Amino acid sequence: MLMDHSSVISVCDLRRHYTVSRRDAGLKAALRSIVRRVTSEVVAVDGITFHLAPGEIVGFLGPNGAGKTTTLKMLSGLLYPTDGTAVVLDYVPWRRERALLQQIALVMGQRSQLQWDIPAIDSFALNQAIYRIDPPTYRHTLDELTELLDLAPLLTKPVRTLSLGERMKCELAAALLHRPRVLFLDEPTIGLDVTSQRRIRTFIAEYNLRYEATVLLTSHYMADVEALCRRVILIHRGKLLFDGNLRELAQRFSSHKTVTVYTPEGASGLASYGEVISTEEGQVKLRVPRADTAWVVHRLLEERTISDLTIEDPPIEQVIEQASCLGGR
Amino acid sequence: MKTLLAVYRAQFKTSFLMYLQYRTSSVLWLLGMVLEPVIYLVVWSTIARANGGAVDGYGVGDFAAYFLVLSLVNHLTDNWVYYEFQERVRQGLLSALLLRPIHPIHADIAQNLTYKCIMLVVMLPTVGALALVFHPAAHVMLFTLLLFFPSLLLAIAIRFLVEWSLGLTVFWTTQMSAVLQAYYVALFFLSGQMGPLTLFPVPVQLLAQLLPFQWMLAFPVQLLLGQLDQHAIVLGLVAQAMWLCLSLALMTVLWHRGLRRYSGMGA
Numbered sequence: 001m002l003m004d005h006s007s008v009i010s011v012c013d014l015r016r017h018y019t020v021s022r023r024d025a026g027l028k029a030a031l032r033s034i035v036r037r038v039t040s041e042v043v044a045v046d047g048i049t050f051h052l053a054p055g056e057i058v059g060f061l062g063p064n065g066a067g068k069t070t071t072l073k074m075l076s077g078l079l080y081p082t083d084g085t086a087v088v089l090d091y092v093p094w095r096r097e098r099a100l101l102q103q104i105a106l107v108m109g110q111r112s113q114l115q116w117d118i119p120a121i122d123s124f125a126l127n128q129a130i131y132r133i134d135p136p137t138y139r140h141t142l143d144e145l146t147e148l149l150d151l152a153p154l155l156t157k158p159v160r161t162l163s164l165g166e167r168m169k170c171e172l173a174a175a176l177l178h179r180p181r182v183l184f185l186d187e188p189t190i191g192l193d194v195t196s197q198r199r200i201r202t203f204i205a206e207y208n209l210r211y212e213a214t215v216l217l218t219s220h221y222m223a224d225v226e227a228l229c230r231r232v233i234l235i236h237r238g239k240l241l242f243d244g245n246l247r248e249l250a251q252r253f254s255s256h257k258t259v260t261v262y263t264p265e266g267a268s269g270l271a272s273y274g275e276v277i278s279t280e281e282g283q284v285k286l287r288v289p290r291a292d293t294a295w296v297v298h299r300l301l302e303e304r305t306i307s308d309l310t311i312e313d314p315p316i317e318q319v320i321e322q323a324s325c326l327g328g329r
Numbered sequence: 330m331k332t333l334l335a336v337y338r339a340q341f342k343t344s345f346l347m348y349l350q351y352r353t354s355s356v357l358w359l360l361g362m363v364l365e366p367v368i369y370l371v372v373w374s375t376i377a378r379a380n381g382g383a384v385d386g387y388g389v390g391d392f393a394a395y396f397l398v399l400s401l402v403n404h405l406t407d408n409w410v411y412y413e414f415q416e417r418v419r420q421g422l423l424s425a426l427l428l429r430p431i432h433p434i435h436a437d438i439a440q441n442l443t444y445k446c447i448m449l450v451v452m453l454p455t456v457g458a459l460a461l462v463f464h465p466a467a468h469v470m471l472f473t474l475l476l477f478f479p480s481l482l483l484a485i486a487i488r489f490l491v492e493w494s495l496g497l498t499v500f501w502t503t504q505m506s507a508v509l510q511a512y513y514v515a516l517f518f519l520s521g522q523m524g525p526l527t528l529f530p531v532p533v534q535l536l537a538q539l540l541p542f543q544w545m546l547a548f549p550v551q552l553l554l555g556q557l558d559q560h561a562i563v564l565g566l567v568a569q570a571m572w573l574c575l576s577l578a579l580m581t582v583l584w585h586r587g588l589r590r591y592s593g594m595g596a
Binding site for chain 1: 332335336338339340342343346347350351420421422424425427428429430431589592593595
């Protein structure tokens with residue numbers, strides 16, 4: 001096994017299967033299942049390998065059920081793997097040693113870690129004791145987090161009275177009071193409005209810079225990924241499809257580019273250059289095979305009256321969809 | 330140890346704030362806690378009077394003393410962790426607790442103790458007032474008083490560990506109401522909640538001696554009130570010590586297996 005010592009997180013051939021009981025619909029099937037339970041094996045994570053260097057922010061992508069959350073849970077010690085190894089900050093996470101738990105945090109957008117009925121500041125005080133944060137450090141970190149996340153007006157309200165976005169900011173602060181060196185974020189911006197999303201995003205980038213924390217993040221909002229992660233890991237059905245630069249992801253998996261042509265002539269006759277995807281006033285979008293892009297653009301500029309022209313990779317969501325289709329075959 | 334104390338202190342504070350949010354429901358709980366023994370007290374007193382003043386040596390005043398002290402001990406040993414476990418596992422709240430670098434049982438202990446301390450402030454005067462109405466008769470001696478406190482602590486610890494373990498069964502059952510129902514019935518008949526166990530048929534008494542229930546409730550009550558001879562006191566303290574070890578072992582085993590199981594469900 002190759003173990004990279006400069007890595008903060010090393011995952012090697014990690015697997016996780018679940019045994020789930022199955023039952024057909026109806027009373028008969030229900031009665032039968034009392035006598036004999038029919039179980040089947042579901043493969044959630046199917047032998048993935050990757051390494052994260054200190055201070056990296058990596059986007060962990062894939063469709064629902066790809067195995068992202070299962071992986072994060074194994075890396076934060078909540079799940080035992082079926083097979084394979086993982087090392088986080090020199091510890092095996094599922095042994096749940098105090099020294100490791102002291103240095104990591106997992107924030108799940110859909111689950112709350114704060115006490116519902118009392119103000120967040122009281123939950124924070126409890127975390128101070130649990131994580132043994134000395135008073136000056138606690139005050140300093142709390143001040144910083146309060147400033148970065150604009151928490152001052154929220155801290156003294158009972159958590160149940162906060163809006164989703166406000167609560168998420170408090171959740172993040174609670175998870176970061178002990179300044180974890182490794183941060184696992186599972187859909188941190190889910191359900192938030194655009195402003196709150198941007199706020200959380202800026203904050204994550206700032207936290208990463210300030211404390212050189214390593215961040216592994218899953219999100220369905222590509223804006224999060226594009227803003228934060230230079231490197232992405234794409235998994236599908238538990239298998240790793242891609243690990244590398246976000247830009248390369250598009251090159252690898254999308255066979256086409258989008259060429260937008262600004263022309264007074266409209267779409268007529270443009271179909272011979274590529275597939276017309278959309279036509280708006282003076283603006284036509286063409287889908288062009290990646291390899292032909294340069295030649296098509298050259299011809300367009302030569303043969304047509306064009307005021308402006310842009311070449312883009314298709315939206316990252318589409319790339320992932322395409323990659324998943326390819327990988328799923 | 331120092332860290333643990335700091336955690337308890339902080340947890341006391343948060344729990345205190347939480348209970349202040351639920352004043353009404355706390356008072357209602359308390360009312361049930363006091364009313365139930367009072368009902369049995371009235372029933373047994375009526376039987377005693379009809380029997381010429383006593384049942385098997387228990388006079389009206391003895392019953393009054395038994396049930397009033399019982400209501401206090403019941404309050405102090407009472408628990409509701411198993412309800413919380415069900416919610417924790419169903420809603421995945423346990424994961425958040427597992428991420429912390431501390432065993433989740435500490436939060437429960439601290440929360441439980443806080444509740445008991447807060448409610449004692451209301452409970453003691455209530456029981457005091459009831460004492461004025463029912464005229465309890467007790468023969469409290471210094472040595473039984475001195476032995477009462479350790480036996481009360483043991484009772485609290487055993488009941489807490491047994492019921493925490495009971496909560497852990499949620500990993501295997503998901504729907505624990507059936508398990509709980511069985512537990513309640515056993516607790517009700519064999520802990521002394523219904524009346525002093527010496528008034529029950531011998532087989533029931535024997536069964537009660539083999540099971541943990543009376544050591545979590547009736548034993549400290551009867552010890553304090555001087556209703557036990559020396560032999561019974563020694564037997565009781567040994568039984569309590571044994572059940573403490575057993576319940577601790579049970580809890581530890583269930584916790585480790587349960588975590589594996591929880592992990593199997595996907596945490």
